[in-house]
Amino acid sequence: MLVSLAAHSMATTATHFSVKARDDKARCGILSTRNGVVETPAVLLYTRRGGPLNLTSPDMLAAVTPPVQGVQLSAMQFLENPDASILREYGRGAHGFLCLEGFPVLASNRDPTMYEYAMRPSTDKEVHVSIHSGGHMVSPERYMETMAALKPDLFVSLCDEVPADATSKRVATSIMRTAAWLDACLQLHYTYQHQNRQATGGGQEVDPQPCGGSSNKGNGACGRSSADGKGSADNGSSSAGEGPLAGSLLLAALAGGGLAMERARAAAAVADKEGVGGYALCGLGAGEAPEQRPALIAASLGALSPIALERRPVFASGLSASPEDILAAVAEGVDLMDCAFVAQVTAGGYALTFPLRPHQGWRPPAAPDEELIAEADRAPVREPQPQLDRAAPPSSSLFGLSAAPGLGPDTSIGADDTKINLWSTSYRLDKGPLLPGCGCFACRRHSRAYVHHLLNTHEMLGDVLLEAHNTGHINAFLQAIREAITEGRFEEYRQWFRSLRSAPLVPAPRRVVAKRRASAEPSEPIESEPGTVEVTMTGAMEVEAHVARGGSGSREQRRSKWVSV
Incomplete structure (x- = not known):
C-alpha cells in the first residue's frame, strides 16, 4: 500500500526540479514551486524562531539585490507558541503567518545556528529536542502535523541527529530510527496531500482559504501573480479539493554522524525509495572538522543513483559558516543551503566585502612542472645566504603561485579578507559606502559612518542595513558560482577564490625585544x-x-x- 501511495505522491512532485548545467559534480538547476522559482545552487534566507532576523518587512525583502530566492525555517520552533492548532486556525500557513508571500519556504528539522538535539535520550518512537519553550518529545505524527499547518514548499523528514563524536553504535541506532520515521512521514505526507479531497467525498471542490481582507486586493501584498514568475495567487494555501501538503516536496533525511561509511549506508537505504522528492544532508555542522565535510557529503551522495539525483534537489544544513564552506558544498553537488553565515556576520557588526569575480586577465596558476621539480631536487644543497631585505616574501615561481595583489586587510581594526568591522572607530568619519561599487539598498543610500553610528547607539536599523547588504552580497556570490558552473569554469573560479585567502590574514608581529x-x-x-x-x-x-x-x-x-x- 505504501509503494502505491508513494508512487502517486512522487508523480505530483518529481517534476519540480531539473538540472540544466554541470561542471564535474557541481550543477545548476531550476526548482519550481507554487510560490516561485529557485535557481540552484542557492542559499536560503535564515530565520530564527520562524521569522527573519531583521528583514521583517516585505518591502525590505523586496529591496535586497540580487533578490532573495527562498526562506529556511526550523519546524521545531512551531511545536509550541505557536503550535499547529494556531497555524491551522490562521489558515494561510507559514507564508501568510510570517508575511513571506511569494517566497518559497523550506521547513527543516533544525536551526543551523544552534543544536536542538542530544539534550536528553530519544526513543525509537520520539526524538527529544530543546527549543525556546523547553524540551519536547517529537513523534512523526506531531512533526507532520506541524508541517501540514506550515504548508511549506519543501520540508525535511524527521531525523534523529547525532553529533560528530557519537559512537558507531549510537550512529547505527540513529540511522535505523531515521529510516523508520521516513516511512511514517511518507504515509502522513500522502494523507495530508489529499486530506480535503477525502473529506469532501473524493474530488468535490471546496472553497479555498481566503488570502486576506479586502485591503489586500490589487496591491500585491497577498502575493505575486504567476505572470512575474514569483508564485501563484494562493501563496501557500491549498488548491481546491487538495490537502495542505499538496505540491510540497518531501526531502529524505540522510543521517550518519561523522562516519563516512555510515552515511553511505544510510543513503543507500533510501536511494530507490518511492515518494521521496529530494534529499537533506542532516547532522553536519555538529562538531566535525570543516575539512572532513566534503568526504561526508560525497559518501552520502555517492550512494544515490545518478538518475535519482538528476530529478531531486539536495539540501544541506549547518554548512555555511564561510564562503569556502559554500564552495566546498557546491563542488560536491549540493543545491540548497541555509544562510546562517549572513546572520552570524551581521550579528557581529560586519559587512561582507570579498570580491565576487576575478579581475580581468587573471589566469589559474600553472601546474608544477615535474621536470623542474626533479631538477631542483637533484641540485646540490647550498648554504643559506643572508637575506638583505627581510620584508620581501619568498619566491614561489616554481609552483606558479603568487600572493594576492594589493594590500591586505587591516586586521588591527577587526577586518579580514571577507568583511570589515563597522564597530571600529576608524569608520566614524568614513563617508563611503559599505562596499564601493555595490548596488544594494544600504550602499546606495548610507555610509559606513552612519552604520557605525547606528551600531554604537544600538539602533536596530544598523542590523537591518547590514543584513540587507550581506544578504545581497551572498546572493551575488551564488550568482557568480552559477555563472561559473554554466560556463564550465567552476574549478577555476574556486582556485581564484582560494588564491585570495592564500596570504596570511595576520601580519608578522613587530620585533619584540627583551x-x-x-x-x-x-x-x-x-x-x-x-x-x-x-x-x-x-x-x-x-x-x-x-x-x-x-x-x-x-x-x-x-x-x-x-x-x-
Missing part, C-alpha cells in the same frame, strides 16, 4: 616583562660590540642603562 643590563660582568637572571622574549648569549654579545664601537652615552650610563637587544 631587556637586560649592558655589562660585560655576569648578571643575575632577570625576569622579562610580559610580551618579551628571552635574551640569548648572542644578543648579549651584540650589545657589548655596540658599546665597544662607541655607542651613545657615557661609560657609567652604559653600565646601568637598560638597552634593547
